[in-house]
Amino acid sequence: MSPVDLAVAALLLVGVVVTLFSCLGVLVMRDAHDRLHYTAPATAIAPVAIAAAVLLEERVSAAGVKALLVALALLVTNPVLSHATARAARIRKFGEWTVREDLQEGGPRP
Amino acid sequence: MNEWTLAALALLAGLVPCGIVCLRGSPVDRLVGLEMAGTVDTLVLLVLAQAYDRAIYFDLALALALLSFAGGLVFARFLERWI
Numbered sequence: 001m002s003p004v005d006l007a008v009a010a011l012l013l014v015g016v017v018v019t020l021f022s023c024l025g026v027l028v029m030r031d032a033h034d035r036l037h038y039t040a041p042a043t044a045i046a047p048v049a050i051a052a053a054v055l056l057e058e059r060v061s062a063a064g065v066k067a068l069l070v071a072l073a074l075l076v077t078n079p080v081l082s083h084a085t086a087r088a089a090r091i092r093k094f095g096e097w098t099v100r101e102d103l104q105e106g107g108p109r110p
Numbered sequence: 111m112n113e114w115t116l117a118a119l120a121l122l123a124g125l126v127p128c129g130i131v132c133l134r135g136s137p138v139d140r141l142v143g144l145e146m147a148g149t150v151d152t153l154v155l156l157v158l159a160q161a162y163d164r165a166i167y168f169d170l171a172l173a174l175a176l177l178s179f180a181g182g183l184v185f186a187r188f189l190e191r192w193i
Contacts, residue, residue: 026127026128066169070175092190
């Protein structure tokens with residue numbers, strides 16, 4: 001087994017283990033905000049590790065570049081999705097955001 | 111059966127907790143489970159593309175990553191006030 005094969009296997013293992021533990025975290029947490037935290041490692045660490053494994057095996061080729069693109073897409077889109085979901089959870093719980101009347105510009109209305 | 115197929119198989123096991131989350135709790139909890147399942151699916155497709163050694167299959171993972179993002183945003187938008 002060459003060093004490159006070992007590195008590929010190690011990176012794959014990291015990706016798989018991180019994803020599985022994130023799934024367990026999503027399962028055992030209590031509310032949506034807690035659960036949302038556990039989607040982050042699965043979209044930040046795991047895709048990068050797996051894309052690095054593909055890149056190591058395929059070098060810079062169509063497959064390697066596309067794998068990097070997938071990792072990049074997950075990296076960029078997931079924070080936005082987490083924010084949108086957390087916002088939806090908060091609005092469902094406490095209602096729409098409003099500025100308190102006495103804090104509005106120009107002081108309280110007459 | 112190489113290490114890529116094994117990794118895909120192990121990643122598939124991660125769908126079980128996501129499925130359980132989708133079956134219980136409040137609608138937002140279920141949405142989080144769905145988003146997580148979308149991520150796991152993307153990773154499975156990524157690993158399977160390499161297992162089958164076809165460069166064109168990587169497009170599938172890319173499409174799923176972008177579409178599950180769009181779907182999640184739509185669900186979040188509707189959960190905010192209408193459902």
